[in-house]
Amino acid sequence: MEGCADAAPEEAGEAPSLVEWRGIAKPLLAIVAAFLVFYFLPIESARLQEAVISSLALTRWYAREHVLLCLVPAFFIAGAIATFVSQAAVMKYLGAGARKVLAYGVSSVSGSILAVCSCTVLPLFAGIWKRGAGLGPAIAFLYSGPAINVLAIVMTARVLGLEIGIARAVGAISFSVVIGFIMYLIYRKEETQKAQAALHLPEAPVTRPLWQNAVQFALLVAVLIFATWSRSEDASDVFWNAVYAVKWWLAGIAAVGLGAILVAWFRVKAAKVALAAAVVVALALLFPGSPLAAFSAAIVAFGWILASTRGETQSWFLSSWDFAKQITPLLLGGVLVAGLLLGQPGTEGIIPSAWVERLVGGNSLGANLFSAVVGAFMYFATLTEVPILQGLIAAGMGKGPALALLLSGPALSLPNMLVIRSVIGTQKTVVYCSLVVILSTACGMVFGAFF
Numbered sequence: 001m002e003g004c005a006d007a008a009p010e011e012a013g014e015a016p017s018l019v020e021w022r023g024i025a026k027p028l029l030a031i032v033a034a035f036l037v038f039y040f041l042p043i044e045s046a047r048l049q050e051a052v053i054s055s056l057a058l059t060r061w062y063a064r065e066h067v068l069l070c071l072v073p074a075f076f077i078a079g080a081i082a083t084f085v086s087q088a089a090v091m092k093y094l095g096a097g098a099r100k101v102l103a104y105g106v107s108s109v110s111g112s113i114l115a116v117c118s119c120t121v122l123p124l125f126a127g128i129w130k131r132g133a134g135l136g137p138a139i140a141f142l143y144s145g146p147a148i149n150v151l152a153i154v155m156t157a158r159v160l161g162l163e164i165g166i167a168r169a170v171g172a173i174s175f176s177v178v179i180g181f182i183m184y185l186i187y188r189k190e191e192t193q194k195a196q197a198a199l200h201l202p203e204a205p206v207t208r209p210l211w212q213n214a215v216q217f218a219l220l221v222a223v224l225i226f227a228t229w230s231r232s233e234d235a236s237d238v239f240w241n242a243v244y245a246v247k248w249w250l251a252g253i254a255a256v257g258l259g260a261i262l263v264a265w266f267r268v269k270a271a272k273v274a275l276a277a278a279v280v281v282a283l284a285l286l287f288p289g290s291p292l293a294a295f296s297a298a299i300v301a302f303g304w305i306l307a308s309t310r311g312e313t314q315s316w317f318l319s320s321w322d323f324a325k326q327i328t329p330l331l332l333g334g335v336l337v338a339g340l341l342l343g344q345p346g347t348e349g350i351i352p353s354a355w356v357e358r359l360v361g362g363n364s365l366g367a368n369l370f371s372a373v374v375g376a377f378m379y380f381a382t383l384t385e386v387p388i389l390q391g392l393i394a395a396g397m398g399k400g401p402a403l404a405l406l407l408s409g410p411a412l413s414l415p416n417m418l419v420i421r422s423v424i425g426t427q428k429t430v431v432y433c434s435l436v437v438i439l440s441t442a443c444g445m446v447f448g449a450f451f
Contacts, residue, residue, distance in 0.1 A: 094141075096184075167443075368445050371440075
């Protein structure tokens with residue numbers, strides 16, 4: 001005991017080692033930085049108040065319009081990929097060792113068919129990446145989903161001009177393959193090792209015929225597409241608006257099909273599906289003007305059915321939950337910050353919109369680069385980029401910077417970057433985002449020089 005008592009003062013007087021100081025420095029700097037931010041926070045500033053309100057309004061809008069309609073169905077699709085699609089199958093068509101024409105063709109086409117926003121595509125990207133897709137094809141899928149949107153390209157041509165609509169279509173389609181292939185070349189050594197490791201993967205046992213998996217995914221994608229189908233502002237888009245008029249009927253038919261296959265192929269009790277259907281139909285009849293109530297109930301019921309049925313359906317739910325808890329906090333936090341910095345359409349963020357308007361005139365390198373960077377960080381819901389750009393062009397924005405923003409904006413956003421980083425790491429995320437910005441800037445400059 002005496003020895004311990006003698007040693008204590010000596011140990012107490014020892015200076016912390018360099019390693020210990022490093023452990024102290026980071027949290028200490030974080031605490032000091034947070035203290036200084038709140039101490040000097042100009043709470044009385046009208047701009048800050050408007051930016052905070054804009055940030056909260058944008059996040060509320062995102063929660064209402066995108067989480068239930070887009071993200072949750074996307075989580076279930078990603079969970080289904082992780083549960084029912086074998087790693088060997090993904091490696092065969094999208095893996096690092098797959099034929100390049102096949103891999104990039106499948107990834108870009110499948111991404112563009114979904115036509116989702118930059119956030120909704122993330123669970124699907126994470127799903128195919130974790131199942132073994134090569135970096136290049138996975139990135140092609142990640143870019144093509146939000147960038148190659150047929151309606152958005154048509155609206156761009158009609159509202160902003162035919163030449164910029166064609167340039168957007170050509171740029172987006174080529175970018176998905178070019179950026180993916182450049183990412184593959186940069187990380188070729190890593191991808192080669194991944195392909196060699198895949199050669200030793202055992203063939204997964206086939207538990208269900210391929211056609212059944214195809215029907216399952218087709219119904220899930222149909223629910224996602226029709227639930228998020230938006231109205232075209234152009235009255236001449238007869239087909240598009242006709243589908244919009246019956247979108248909930250089409251989504252409902254797909255949901256009925258899902259219920260049928262749950263009973264027939266997944267051994268879910270028919271009573272569970274019938275009970276869930278009765279609740280959804282009752283809400284649809286009680287609130288005919290608020291279809292989101294019935295859709296929300298259907299989502300909750302679907303999750304309950306999967307979670308409460310043992311076997312592969314429970315695994316499906318748990319995989320979907322893994323994606324949800326990884327991605328949702330980053331997305332909501334990113335939308336909050338994006339709204340604070342840049343505001344939402346019609347409102348101001350901390351960065352004044354007048355600055356943006358002044359900096360995007362002409363066709364200089366600075367104007368195109370600034371447009372590409374702003375587009376990369378700002379969150380655009382599907383189709384909202386067209387009216388925003390219409391206002392900016394009227395305020396003096398050049399056509400080159402407009403195209404640069406169209407090529408970087410829909411494919412990237414601050415929340416999108418945060419989630420990509422959590423999936424593929426910081427370095428690959430920085431390289432991917434840099435490629436999008438650089439190519440968008442170059443494309444904008446070339447386009448602006450001719451138009």
